Amino acid sequence: MKLHTCLRRSAIAIAAFAALQAAAQTREVVLATWGGTWGKAIAEQAIAPFEKATGVKVKVISGVSLANIQMISAQRASPKIDLVMATSQDAVTAYDDGLLATLDPKEIPVLATLPASGLRRDASGAVKFAGMWVYPYGIVYRTDKVKTEIKCWKDLWRPDLRNKVGVSSPKYMNGYFLLMANKLAGGTEADVKPGLDLVKTMGQNLVAVVDDSAGQQRLLAQQEVWVVPMVSSPAYKMIDEGVPAKFTIPCEGAPAGMDVIALVKNGPNAADARKFIDFYLSPETIANVTRELKITPVNRNAKITPEHAKYTLADAEFQKLVVFDEQATAAGRGKWQDAWDREIAPLTRR
Secondary structure: OHHHHHHHHHHHHHHHHHHHHHHHHOOEEEEEEOOHHHHHHHHHHHHHHHHHHHOOEEEEEEOOHHHHHHHHHHOOOOOOOOEEEEEHHHHHHHHHOOOEEOEOOOOOHHHHHOOHHHEEEOOOOOEEEEEEEEEEEEEEEEOOOOOOOOOOHHHHHOHHHOOOEEEOOOOOHHHHHHHHHHHHOOOEOOEOHHHHHHHHOOHHHEEEEOOOHHHHHHHHHOOOOOEEEEEHHHHHHHHHOOOOEEEEOOOOOEEEEEEEEEEEOOOOOHHHHHHHHHHHOOHHHHHHHHHHHOOEEOOOOOOOOHHHHOOOOOHHHHOOEEOOOHHHHHHHHHHHHHHHHHHOHHHHOO
């Protein structure tokens, strides 16, 4: 009888130990992020090292930013996703909709090392989400055609650029071109009329409105425009492919898109999800990811190789980045586009 009891207890202990081991082996966080080149870099340079270091598996759901936010919204009653990577604009909307949890620097120490511009906070000061990288919206110009270097936004109005300037409407990159023109003219996100009026004065300089990076690359490559504001990543890609051009951060500063990582509210694996954020945003990991993507990390402690530096902002340029009110931008872009279509689009009709 004693032997039977002992064996039974041993069996129970072994089963319990096996169950604990299985639980440990199945620790998992679910991350919604991009696919393609972006997803590949994140998987190879961040997810694989994290899994090796912690034993926590990362399940990836691939999709574009807005689609992933919509998926989280659909799961609101019973979230299955722990983390989401998104554009800051989409993350603002998600946070305001109650889909995201705040981030505590005490639980995620790396947050304390990020610049203020890399953290978005709510009215109480709590961190809504954290920036991973930025992609500045500057000016690209053909160095074989433009004889006098372009250094500032105001240079787009120069007489030597007649019929050679392309710009973007408010539907592209959060309306950054209009917002920068508006800033030069003394306007605010609440009133973009000064910016619209200033764009009108471009007159014959303005030859095209193009709202996608492929179109911007094509116009520059075919010399239909000599100058166009655009995002750094496609600009550098075009330059690497042989187009004689230069990307510059204007003297008045440049707005920048920022992609962020956020914690889903009531996600099933919050503790391990926080560990992933801390690992992912660390100087070493984010340097490796952004090196693959040829983009600027938000964490300024990231070690940048000489090759990577060709595609990133130096600290002085990073300090010149302009941040616009994302909530005001999201609320106003529809009206701005309507005004643009009425007042600016006709200027390109020759």
